[in-house]
Amino acid sequence: MPSGLVVTGAELQFCCAGCRAVYEAIxxxxxxxxxxxxxxxxxxxxPASPTGRAxxxxxxxxFLDAHAPLIAPGLRCxxxxxxxxHCSACVWLVEKLPRVAPGVIESRLDMRRxxxxxxxEEDKSNLSSIARTLDSLGYTPHADRDSSSRARRQREDxxxxxxxxxxxxxxxxxxxxAFALYGGSFHGMEHEYSSLFRWMSMAIGLTVLLWPxxxxxxxxxxxxxxxxxxxxxxIAIGLGAGTIAGTVNTLLDRGEIYFDSLTSLVFLLLVGRxxxxxxxxxxxxxxxxxxxxxxxxxxxREGHECREVPIEALKLEQIVEVRPGESFPADGDVFEGExxxxxxxxxxxxxxxxxxxxxxxxxxxxxVDRMLLTRITALGKDTRVGKLxxxxxxxxxxxxxxxRLADRMAGYFTIGAIALFVxxxxxxxxxDPRRAVDNALSLLIVTCPCGLGLATPFAVAVALGRAAxxxxxxxxxxxxxxLAASNRAGxxxxxxxxxxxxxxxxxxxxxxxxxxxxDQVAALEAQVxxxxxxxxxxxxxxxxxxxxxxxxxxxxxxxxxxxxEGKHFNIGSExxxxxxxxxxxxxSSSHPAGPDWxxxxxxxxxxxxxxxxxxxxxxIVTAVIGVGSRLRDDATKTIQSLKEMxxxxxxxxxxxxxxxxxxxxxxxxxxxxxxxGLSPESKLRIVQAAATPAFMVGDGVNDAAAxxxxxxxxxxxxxxxxxxAAADVxxxxxxxxxxxxxxxxxxxxxxxxxxCLRVSLGxxxxxxxxxxTGVINPLIAAILMPLAxxxxxxxxxxxxxxxxxxxxx
Amino acid sequence: xxVIYILLPLAVILASVALWAFVRAVKAGQFDDLDTPAxxxxxxxxxxxxxxxx
Numbered sequence: 001m002p003s004g005l006v007v008t009g010a011e012l013q014f015c016c017a018g019c020r021a022v023y024e025a026i027x028x029x030x031x032x033x034x035x036x037x038x039x040x041x042x043x044x045x046x047p048a049s050p051t052g053r054a055x056x057x058x059x060x061x062x063f064l065d066a067h068a069p070l071i072a073p074g075l076r077c078x079x080x081x082x083x084x085x086h087c088s089a090c091v092w093l094v095e096k097l098p099r100v101a102p103g104v105i106e107s108r109l110d111m112r113r114x115x116x117x118x119x120x121e122e123d124k125s126n127l128s129s130i131a132r133t134l135d136s137l138g139y140t141p142h143a144d145r146d147s148s149s150r151a152r153r154q155r156e157d158x159x160x161x162x163x164x165x166x167x168x169x170x171x172x173x174x175x176x177x178a179f180a181l182y183g184g185s186f187h188g189m190e191h192e193y194s195s196l197f198r199w200m201s202m203a204i205g206l207t208v209l210l211w212p213x214x215x216x217x218x219x220x221x222x223x224x225x226x227x228x229x230x231x232x233x234x235i236a237i238g239l240g241a242g243t244i245a246g247t248v249n250t251l252l253d254r255g256e257i258y259f260d261s262l263t264s265l266v267f268l269l270l271v272g273r274x275x276x277x278x279x280x281x282x283x284x285x286x287x288x289x290x291x292x293x294x295x296x297x298x299x300x301r302e303g304h305e306c307r308e309v310p311i312e313a314l315k316l317e318q319i320v321e322v323r324p325g326e327s328f329p330a331d332g333d334v335f336e337g338e339x340x341x342x343x344x345x346x347x348x349x350x351x352x353x354x355x356x357x358x359x360x361x362x363x364x365x366x367x368v369d370r371m372l373l374t375r376i377t378a379l380g381k382d383t384r385v386g387k388l389x390x391x392x393x394x395x396x397x398x399x400x401x402x403x404r405l406a407d408r409m410a411g412y413f414t415i416g417a418i419a420l421f422v423x424x425x426x427x428x429x430x431x432d433p434r435r436a437v438d439n440a441l442s443l444l445i446v447t448c449p450c451g452l453g454l455a456t457p458f459a460v461a462v463a464l465g466r467a468a469x470x471x472x473x474x475x476x477x478x479x480x481x482x483l484a485a486s487n488r489a490g491x492x493x494x495x496x497x498x499x500x501x502x503x504x505x506x507x508x509x510x511x512x513x514x515x516x517x518x519d520q521v522a523a524l525e526a527q528v529x530x531x532x533x534x535x536x537x538x539x540x541x542x543x544x545x546x547x548x549x550x551x552x553x554x555x556x557x558x559x560x561x562x563x564x565e566g567k568h569f570n571i572g573s574e575x576x577x578x579x580x581x582x583x584x585x586x587x588s589s590s591h592p593a594g595p596d597w598x599x600x601x602x603x604x605x606x607x608x609x610x611x612x613x614x615x616x617x618x619x620i621v622t623a624v625i626g627v628g629s630r631l632r633d634d635a636t637k638t639i640q641s642l643k644e645m646x647x648x649x650x651x652x653x654x655x656x657x658x659x660x661x662x663x664x665x666x667x668x669x670x671x672x673x674x675x676x677g678l679s680p681e682s683k684l685r686i687v688q689a690a691a692t693p694a695f696m697v698g699d700g701v702n703d704a705a706a707x708x709x710x711x712x713x714x715x716x717x718x719x720x721x722x723x724x725a726a727a728d729v730x731x732x733x734x735x736x737x738x739x740x741x742x743x744x745x746x747x748x749x750x751x752x753x754x755x756c757l758r759v760s761l762g763x764x765x766x767x768x769x770x771x772x773t774g775v776i777n778p779l780i781a782a783i784l785m786p787l788a789x790x791x792x793x794x795x796x797x798x799x800x801x802x803x804x805x806x807x808x809x
Numbered sequence: 810x811x812v813i814y815i816l817l818p819l820a821v822i823l824a825s826v827a828l829w830a831f832v833r834a835v836k837a838g839q840f841d842d843l844d845t846p847a848x849x850x851x852x853x854x855x856x857x858x859x860x861x862x863x
Contacts, residue, residue, distance in 0.1 A: 088848030095849075111845040158835050165831045169824050176820075193813060200817055 019089070055131035056308040057297035058143060063310050067143060068127065075105065077119045078127065081289050082139040085114040093137060101125060101133040113285055115144065143296050150288065153281055160277065163212035164270045170208035171263035177201045178260035198257055202250040205259030209243050213266045229403060229411030231453055235269065237414065238448025245441040255438060258445055261785050265450050268789055272457035276477060279464040283473040286732075287724050298329040301373060318376050322367045330363050331378035339369040340531065344498045345700040345720040346385070347654040351506070351611070352531045354557065364701055364720065368531055385701050388680055392726050395684065396708040404478055405750070406456040409757055410449065417447050417768075424772045435774060443771035451760020451788040456753055458796035463749040466802035471732035472742055479728040482712045483746035485693050490646050492690050493739075494683075494706070495639075496698035497653035497660055497676075500716050500736060501667070502629035504699075506535040509610055509630055512601035513623030520564040521571060521615055521623075523550040528560055532611060532627050536571075559613075570616045574602065577614035577621065598624050608666075609659035628659075631666060634737035639667050641740045647695075651675060652683050654702050680705055697739060699723055714739065745802035752799040756792045763788035 014020040057063065068078035082094065090109070094116055097107035103125025108117045118130060134141045177197045184194050216239060219232030242258040249255040299321040300309045306321050311329050314320070319335055322328055328341075340352035343365050352368045355361060361374055363383040380386055421440050428436035460477035467474050474480060485491070495501055511518075518539055526537040527550060554561040559572010570577045578594055593599070594614070601624045602612045610626035642649050650673045653660045657676030664674035675686065683706040687694055696703065696710035699719030707713030707726035715727035717734045724730055731738040767784050834840065 088851050091845055091848045092852045095852075109845060110842045111848060112842065154841060158838075158840070161835045161840055162832050165828055165835070169828045173821065173824055190810070193810065196813070196817070200821070204821070 021089075053132075053135065054308060055128040055135070055141070057310045058127040058131055060310050060313065062313065063143070064127065070122075071119065074122050075119055076122055076127075077117065079115050079117050079144045080131065080134070080141040081144050082109075082114050082116055082134065082141055084139050085109070085111060090139070094134070094139065097130070097133065100137070101130050104130060112282070113289060115289070116141075144289070150285060153284070157274075157277070157281065160270065160274050163215065164267065164274055167208050167212040167263065167267040167270055170204045170212075171260075171267040174201050174204050174208075174260045174263045177204075195253060198250050198253075201257055201259045202247060205246065205257075205263055206243070208263045208266055209239060212270060213239060213262075216266070216269070229407045229414075231406050231410040231449070231456070234410050234414045234417060234449050235453050237417065238444055238450075239266070241441050241444035242448070245438075245445065256442070261445070265448065265785070268450065269453045272454045272461075276457040276461040276464075279461050279468065280476050282468060283464065283475050283730070286473055287475070287730050299323070314376060314379060316376055316379065319373055320376060322372050322374060324367055324369055324371065327366045328361050328363050328374065330376045330380075331383040332361055332374035332376045334359050334361060334372055335375045336373040337371055339367055339372050342366040342368050342531070344504065345702070347700075347702055349498070349655050388701055388704055389725075391680075391684070392704040392708045395705055396726065398709075404456070404481055405753060406452060406757065409452060409761075413449055413452065417444060420447070420768055420772060427772070428774070439771060439774050443768060446767035446771050446784065447764045449760065449764060450785060451763060451792040452757060454789055455756030455760055455792045455796060458793055459749060459752045459756055459799060459801075462796055462799055463745065463752075463801040466800075466804055467742070467745060469804045470741070470802055472738060472745075472802070473730040473732055474742075475728050479712055480746040480749050482693060482728075483695070483743055484750035485711070486645070486647055486695070486743065487747050487750070489693060490648070491693040491695065491711075492648040492650060493642055494650050494652050494687055494690070494694065494696045494698075494710070495736070496696075496700065496703050497651055497655055497663060498629060499699040499719065500697055501635045501651065501663065502631055504718060505629075506531050506627055507630040508535055508539045508625055509608075509628050510601075510605060510626030511539070511623065512597070512626075513615070513621075514617075515623075517569075517615065517617060517622060520550070520567070520569065521625075524552065524560060524562050524564055524569055524571065526550075527552045527562075528555055530557075532613065533560070535627050536613065536625060567617050568619070570619075571613060574612065574614050577616045594621050601626075608662050609656070631663070632735055634735045636667055638736045638740055639669065642743075645740075645743060647743075649673065650686075652678055652686060652696075652698075652703075652706070654678055654680075654683075654700075684709055697736070714742070741803065748799070749801040752796060752801060756795050759795065760788055760792050763791070 012023070014023065064076065064078075068076045071077045084090075085094075088111075091111055094109045095107055097116075097118065098104045101120075104118060104120045106117075106119040109115070110117070116134075118127075120127070120130060131141045177200055181189075181194060181197050181201075183189075184197075216232050216236045219230060220236030223230035223233050239262060242262045245256070246258040246262070249257050296311055297308045298311055298314055299306050300314070301319040301321050314330060320329060320332070324339070334355055334357050336357055338354075338356040341355045341361055342352045343349050343362070345366075346362055346364055355372070360377075361372075362385065363378075364385045378384075378386075381390065421444055424443050425436050425440040428439050456477065460480060463480060464474055464477070498504070522537045522539055525533040528534075550562055550564045552560060552562040556572075556576075559570065559576035561568070561570045561572075563569070574594065578592055594602075598614070598621050602614075605612045605624070605626040608626070608628070610628035613625040613627055614621060615623040615625065639649050649669065651660055651664055651669065653674075653676050655676055660674045660676030661671050664671060678686070680702040683703065687696055687706040687710050693711035695712050695714060696706045697714045697716060698704075698707055699716045700723060701720045704720075704723050704726040707715065707723055712729060713723075713727040714729045714731060715723045716731050716736065729742060731742070763784060
């Protein structure tokens with residue numbers, strides 16, 4: 001219990017409202033024995049999992065000035081990203097921070113973004129101690145590095161909200177005036193008042209159209225200048241025609257003024273845009289905050305001292321300390337130590353590479369075994385990762401924007417409306433020249449594609465929201481359209497291997513021989529931190545053997561030996577186990593041959609690119625374990641479904657070609673579709689050369705360039721931050737099965753958009769027919785327009801595009 | 810009916826006041842986070858939040 005949360009005088013103490021609620025629920029059902037049981041078990045005393053880090057880099061002067069500005073003399077304010085925010089109890093606990101951490105004035109949590117805003121007194125506390133307190137509560141804090149783009153998005157959001165407010169207030173008031181005017185036109189109204197109402201309507205209407213409505217005129221102007229079809233164009237024509245006709249009619253004191261329809265149209269269109277933007281924002285925010293999870297600090301070694309500094313403060317030739325499980329902050333040479341390094345995010349290689357003094361290591365690689373000291377040789381943009389990121393940015397800039405369905409329709413629509421306008425003008429010129437301009441203008445107004453303008457934003461917003469609820473984060477509506485393009489055009493899905501098709505890390509895939517010794521082997525392997533050992537340590541079926549009962553007598557890169565329950569175990573490579581002498585590898589060919597079944601098993605494993613690990617008990621070979629990367633459970637099914645959807649599937653991997661080919665065989669793929677040993681650049685070339693649409697699914701930095709060059713780049717759960725930046729979609733759930741869900745969902749979304757467009761076009765056709773023949777009367781127009789909008793909204797909001805599974809991981 | 814000459818501008822002025830209040834709320838960031846306040850309201854005020862912690 002943090003001391004600040006202790007309620008004096010109370011017998012029972014709770015860390016948060018959630019625990020109290022659970023306690024009360026348990027008590028109410030007479031189940032309080034749970035707590036006695038729980039206390040009796042010394043194995044689980046800590047519900048939270050603090051990292052115990054010092055967070056000293058947060059007190060760096062430059063960091064504070066850049067990210068935690070002074071808001072008043074002696075008061076600083078910053079935002080931290082917290083891991084592990086779940087429910088309202090977390091809000092309660094985090095906002096109690098001023099009581100737990102002295103010097104903190106205020107702490108406000110934004111639950112959706114998991115961002116906490118902390119204000120503290122500089123002379124009473126420092127950021128590192130606040131971070132340590134949060135860490136001790138079980139929320140690992142991360143400095144929020146790139147808040148500038150979020151601040152910009154927030155400004156845009158607020159700006160749009162203000163526009164909506166003005167448009168809404170204007171539309172409401174003009175509507176009230178319009179009711180009076182419609183009433184007056186049926187029952188009679190003194191001219192004095194009706195002209196007052198018309199002038200008021202014009203004043204409010206012009207404010208709305210010229211201020212919030214200017215967005216559409218600007219969009220249309222941009223579309224005209226770049227000669228691209230855009231939905232803003234027909235909307236602006238309709239709005240413009242209405243404004244001119246309304247103003248002229250008010251000034252000349254005759255005819256219709258239209259301002260009621262125009263203002264509510266502007267309001268509805270802005271609301272549609274706001275909702276879509278909010279959901280796109282949500283995805284962008286979430287992905288951006290995941291960046292904060294990457295380490296932002298390094299342990300700088302000076303003499304024998306070691307201190308945490310922000311990455312930005314590192315300089316060439318400095319020595320940094322990298323502990324097991326941490327990633328390297330910069331490219332460098334190993335200065336001291338011996339370990340293995342996991343390069344899977346950089347190269348796609350699934351097995352850790354042994355590294356010792358003098359060898360090169362790269363930023364982003366993860367240290368696996370033991371502490372390493374490295375001398376920095378390249379920083380930031382000069383590192384290998386930095387160069388890949390530059391390449392990725394170039395690809396992203398070159399990516400051609402697609403013309404979205406609604407915009408394409410808008411192009412035809414504009415041409416059609418203008419043609420009809422001219423036809424009406426000419427036609428009525430012969431029938432009744434006095435009514436020609438009026439009828440032609442009212443045609444432009446009633447055919448203003450409001451349904452068209454509402455259909456896409458709402459359908460896309462609903463789809464994005466539903467996708468987000470099942471943990472698929474899509475960065476924009478155009479991404480859904482690109483994905484759905486595969487429906488007709490076919491296309492290719494490129495899948496990365498390591499981390500995408502296979503689970504990250506190594507695992508035991510096969511076990512030949514005696515299975516009863518699993519627990520003993522696991523207990524012995526649990527004492528070493530080599531990745532293969534760790535994979536084996538996980539397979540203990542029942543934890544009957546405590547790790548303390550296993551006594552390790554020998555540990556070398558080739559294998560380990562030790563005593564468990566009175567028996568002597570040798571676990572390791574073939575020569576290590578058969579010979580019992582690992583140090584002399586040159587004589588490895590002369591060891592006695594193992595039993596036939598074991599040799600057969602070993603041969604089988606090497607053909608599948610698994611690493612065989614031999615086990616002998618008291619000198620007799622009893623088991624051969626195959627360790628390798630395990631296929632994800634849903635990989636085979638997903639590839640099958642993708643093929644059924646008419647897509648071509650290919651594997652692009654940086655791993656060894658044989659491994660990739662054997663994996664392809666397991667998945668039932670032709671060997672021509674499995675490419676192994678690829679560098680990031682060759683991945684990029686293959687994706688660029690492929691016919692569009694080409695989708696790339698990956699998780700590593702080595703995929704980043706290919707992800708940004710593909711029509712749609714999809715980053716899988718647990719990927720590197722660079723791949724998140726490059727991708728258009730982030731799958732927030734483990735497994736590749738999400739891919740099928742994503743493709744089906746976006747196809748359904750496009751169908752909904754098409755349906756909405758058809759309905760709104762239907763309404764527009766009816767309205768156009770009425771207008772060209774001159775039968776349209778203002779009341780019919782006033783009913784038709786909102787009716788079209790509401791039908792479209794109904795279709796969009798009721799659509800079930802993505803199944804909502806509510807599995808937040 | 811000439812009261813309408815006072816009422817109509819009055820209505821517009823009232824609407825502008827409401828609008829001004831809304832714009833102020835937006836600028837103050839009240840619409841930035843629409844999820845957390847829904848949870849925050851569930852937490853009871855405690856008596857000792859007013860007093861400084863001992």
